[in-house]
Amino acid sequence: MTFNDPKPQQYKLTARASKIDPRAKAHPEIDFLIEGKNGKPADIENASVDTRVKPRGKLVIWLMGHNQQLFDRINSYGLHAIQVHYANRWFSICCRENPVGEHCRGNIRLEAATGQDFSDEVDIPKPDGMMERAYQFVKWLAKENPEGKWEYFLTEDGQGLRWDDVIMAGSSHGSTTAARFAKFQKVSRVVAFCGPRDQLQSWQSLPSATPENRYFGFSHVLDGGWTGDHYCRSWELIGMHKFGPIVNVDETKPPYKNTRRLITDFDVDGNARRAHSSVVPGRSAQKDQKTGKYSHEDVWRYLFTHPVDKVGQGVPQDPACKKNHR
Template sequence: MTPARFAGVLSAAVTLGVAAACSDGGSPVDPGGCAADLTTGIAAYDLDGLDVHAVLPTSTSSCIVANADSHFVAVDPSAQPSGRLFVFLPGSAARARNYRKIAFAAARAGYPAIVLTYVNDLPVGVRCAFGTGDCYEEVRREIITGVDASSRLTVGPDDAIEGRLVHLLTAMESLDPGSGWSTFHDGASPRWDRISVAGHSQGGGHSLFLSRETTVFRATAYSSAGDLEPLSATPVPWLDGSWATPAERIGGFISEDDEVVSPSGAIAAWTRIGLDDFGGPVSVDDTAAPWAGARMLTTRAPPRNAGAVFTPHHGVTVVDGLTPLELDGAPTFGPVWAALSFPGS
């Protein structure tokens, strides 16, 4: 980052650092209702032509109290703007910095990219152990919106995915005023119709749930079935019924060797949503892009650094240290990511 640019960011941060008290736990998020202090907890730098920020959630709002690991933001100032935002939700206990490659790819496609830190310390299936099928929906609703929907956890509006996203977008308007961040929220509400939301594992389930509840620009589940019953690996009740987002805007990508999520269970869940209307499942290893427009894609590709984790195939679709690379260092699944999550039109 140039000295002049840093000075501009610091000045804007000081201006934003004055604020009011937190909103109470039962009220909607007010972006101006919690103290923001962008003079600390912010790292901004240039990386291979991209403008990158690491932002502590607590710097964007004093009302955020859980999981304070940094959000990750990437923008390509030379890309043709798409008018869309890419938001990626990490898997259980994963950190935003584990998913930089897909964020960089989205940024270069003209989608300002956010990898959002949220309350992901436990898998939804663990929270719902010995619970009813409705538990999965209740837990996801609370993590996403902050509505008191489940007795299995406590997530307030500011700590919820939507609250954290609005606070971050508001902060980015000062940190990076040229990237149009204000167009992606309407006051306290994200403009999901302008947002491509994706996620890995638990995060992929949240992206599917969001696409059921509201109209999103795109929703992609990487290594995720949404939720499956633990013994039968059959889709849970919330995957049935009507969806606000048309099926042609939803996609899924999974390894056929996934150790955590049943691939057949994922296909069954995606079929419930209607993704089978577009063909598939199709292996990206055996056929070339764009895979005849299929929305259910699979792979048998071996993960990099497979010995580093217990479940490498679960992360091969999108985790930085596991997803395969071409000889030039480009992600092998870059075309998959683009087709499902940030298409050119």
């Protein structure tokens, strides 16, 4: 993949999912809307690429609210990036039983990602699932932004995405769905910020279409996902411990022992909410007091670009990490 742009630059594009694909619709039963209550569009999708940077031929699909600061960095690594609007608002509405069924949330995540019937709790058709929304968006981008060479990510027959060249990424709820989807569909890698969780679910231990060494995670130790043994559980059930120990990035330099499990413990004033969102670029992230630059630039680059075949020394599962939360 090479760019042939007479005016190399970073391109930032937005579009409404419902304008790209007329089949896209709202699902008010799970508070998933095309237009917000204020009348403003709720289905905006975002994309960016930088043709000044040599492309790696990988597409990042981000499953959370748009974060242009993160996209700027992803683009600087030579990666394409999109954020899609898909039926993901079910989380606070469905599977609220106590205890929740061990497949309830995992099945909804897979239905929301694929638009296939995996759950009795929701009815999410193909046009409103992540896979189809991403495919339709990339098709649109190929026409609207030919300088970005988006067509590279379409299959030869043009009927889908080349998932082997897709990096699934997200934070919190989004990272959990990214990891669940990667169990079903082989992808290039998974980048999970502050996740995955789903501590009462068992999908993490299912056979994975995506090789285990392609899952990467980064979270803060004061995040509730750590204090509740959610992240250590998911990371071990997925198999990430086979490729290195948990490494504190504030005490270790890249390539962080080639591990897949990264943590930080920088001072967040004991604020668990800040800790949760501190691992992506933004106001909660750590900055160098002298330069004002983010402290975890090397970590973000590592997560998205470290060669998946370079792995660390495996370690046993931690017996202190609670696996069964039932």
